[in-house]
Amino acid sequence: MIQHFVHITPEFAFVDGKALNHNEKGAALLTELYRAHIGDYPKFFKMDTLSKLGFVASELLLQAEGELRFEPREDRAVVLFNRSASLQADTNFQATIQDPENFFPSPAAFVYTLANIVTGEIAIRNKYYGETSFIVLERQQPQVMAQQALAAFLDPMTESLISGWLDCEDENHFEAAIFLLKKGQYDNAETVSKEITKIFNIKY
Amino acid sequence: MNFKSLNHTTMEELIYRLKQEIIEALNLEDMKPEDIDENAPLFGEGLGLDSIDALELIVLMEKNYGIKLQDPSKGKEIFKSVTVMAEYIQKNRTK
Numbered sequence: 001m002i003q004h005f006v007h008i009t010p011e012f013a014f015v016d017g018k019a020l021n022h023n024e025k026g027a028a029l030l031t032e033l034y035r036a037h038i039g040d041y042p043k044f045f046k047m048d049t050l051s052k053l054g055f056v057a058s059e060l061l062l063q064a065e066g067e068l069r070f071e072p073r074e075d076r077a078v079v080l081f082n083r084s085a086s087l088q089a090d091t092n093f094q095a096t097i098q099d100p101e102n103f104f105p106s107p108a109a110f111v112y113t114l115a116n117i118v119t120g121e122i123a124i125r126n127k128y129y130g131e132t133s134f135i136v137l138e139r140q141q142p143q144v145m146a147q148q149a150l151a152a153f154l155d156p157m158t159e160s161l162i163s164g165w166l167d168c169e170d171e172n173h174f175e176a177a178i179f180l181l182k183k184g185q186y187d188n189a190e191t192v193s194k195e196i197t198k199i200f201n202i203k204y
Numbered sequence: 205m206n207f208k209s210l211n212h213t214t215m216e217e218l219i220y221r222l223k224q225e226i227i228e229a230l231n232l233e234d235m236k237p238e239d240i241d242e243n244a245p246l247f248g249e250g251l252g253l254d255s256i257d258a259l260e261l262i263v264l265m266e267k268n269y270g271i272k273l274q275d276p277s278k279g280k281e282i283f284k285s286v287t288v289m290a291e292y293i294q295k296n297r298t299k
Contacts, residue, residue, distance in 0.1 A: 042252070045233035104267045107259035108230075 002195050005164070005179035006061045007202065008033075008053060010172050014204055015060050027171035030056050037063065046108060047121065048089040050168040054080065054118035055125065057176035058162055062126065065180055070127055075159040077131040077152045078119045080178070081145055082167035085115040085136045091170075118166065130158055140165055140200055146192035153183045165200070218290045226286070229264045230257050242286040250285075258283060265289075270298030 006015050013020040013033055024032040030052045034044050038059045044052060058078075062069060089112035096106040111117065116134035123132050131152055137144060149163050164178030177200055186192045213221075223237035226246075230253065244250045247258070258279050265271040271293065273279060282292045 042233070045231045046256075104263050106263060107256050111256055 002179045002181065002185075002199060004061055004064045005199050006057045006064070006176060007199070007204070008057050008060075008174075008176040010174060012204055013060070014202075015064050017202065019204070020060075025172075027052070033060070041125070043121075048086070048092065048109075048112035048117075048168075049171050049174060050082075050084075050086060050088060050115065050166065051112060051118040051121045053168055053174050053176050054166050054178075055121055057166070057178050058122045058126075061162065061178055061180060072127040072129060074129045074157050076126075076128050077133075077155070077158045077161045078122050078128060079131070079133050079135070079148055079152050079161055079163045080119055080166045081135050081137055081140075081148075081163075082115060082165060083137060083139060084167050084169050086113050086117070088168050088170050089113045089117075122162065131155060142193040142196040142200065143189065145196055146189040149181055149192055150186075150189050159183045164196075213294075215290060215294065218294060219286055222286055222290050222293070225264055225268060226261070229260050240286060242290075244285060246283045246285060246289070261289075265293065268299075269293050269296075271296050 004016055007013070008030075010026040010029060013022060013029065020033065020037075022029055022032050022036075027049050030049070033056045034052070038044070038056065044055060047055060089109065093106060093109040093113050096104055096109055115136060116132065119132035119134050122128070133152075135148060145163065145165075149161055152158050152161055160183065161181045162178060163181055164176070166176050166178060168174040179196070179199055181192070186195065219242050220237055223240045223242070226232065226240070227235050227237065232251065240251065247253050259276075261283055262273050262276060262279060265273060273282070282289055
């Protein structure tokens with residue numbers, strides 16, 4: 001069984017299957033979780049919603065893991081997946097260049113117009129120097145995700161992995177279902193795929 | 205706003221407005237204009253802004269005050285503090 005996993009939607013937040021208390025919904029829920037469980041990282045407020053979601057979800061996941069943090073390490077990779085790429089950031093940036101009479105491209109919006117920025121945010125925060133990648137799929141495909149996860153372990157440096165689904169359409173439609181995987185925990189993609197499917201299918 | 209009314213904005217008013225605009229443009233959550241020391245450095249130890257923030261400040265000056273900074277390296281001088289920025293705006297604004 002995958003030991004640590006986090007599930008966040010606009011409606012709820014669960015860590016290892018246990019609900020976190022909250023009052024807010026949507027993007028405000030992410031800010032509430034940040035204030036209640038993280039804090040002291042003002043860059044959070046500059047992030048787009050996808051990065052906020054990934055940041056909060058990974059922080060909760062790593063808190064649940066309970067290992068020493070913020071020490072530089074090369075043995076942990078970050079491999080995430082979604083469907084909407086960086087759609088919300090793209091839309092926000094487009095809004096700054098839509099009107100020729102009011103054409104002021106925002107650098108702060110532009111820097112988030114790639115889905116893999118969130119993997120960088122997580123790596124920077126945690127001083128991870130291992131592999132990071134972000135793969136866009138048509139839908140949640142546990143088999144593909146499992147294959148990619150095991151492929152990441154082919155790198156001899158990689159001993160563990162933050163992986164999972166991290167999708168954001170807009171401030172009211174998003175989902176994080178991420179987990180920690182250790183090298184050698186499972187030996188084939190089919191088993192990993194089943195474990196991922198279990199996490200996706202938990203009824204809260 | 206015509207040229208005459210531009211001159212009627214006092215430096216104090218401009219500094220206050222600029223602080224509000226900086227807070228909004230740079231997403232300085234939980235900060236109020238009163239929290240920003242207008243004479244403290246904007247970068248480095250001051251508000252802890254980064255290079256993307258510097259670019260946003262250049263956009264802010266163009267959008268709100270019609271000042272097009274031809275040489276971005278000039279920003280280093282202009283963004284020394286809110287006061288220095290306000291003085292530059294007062295002198296060069298076109299709107």
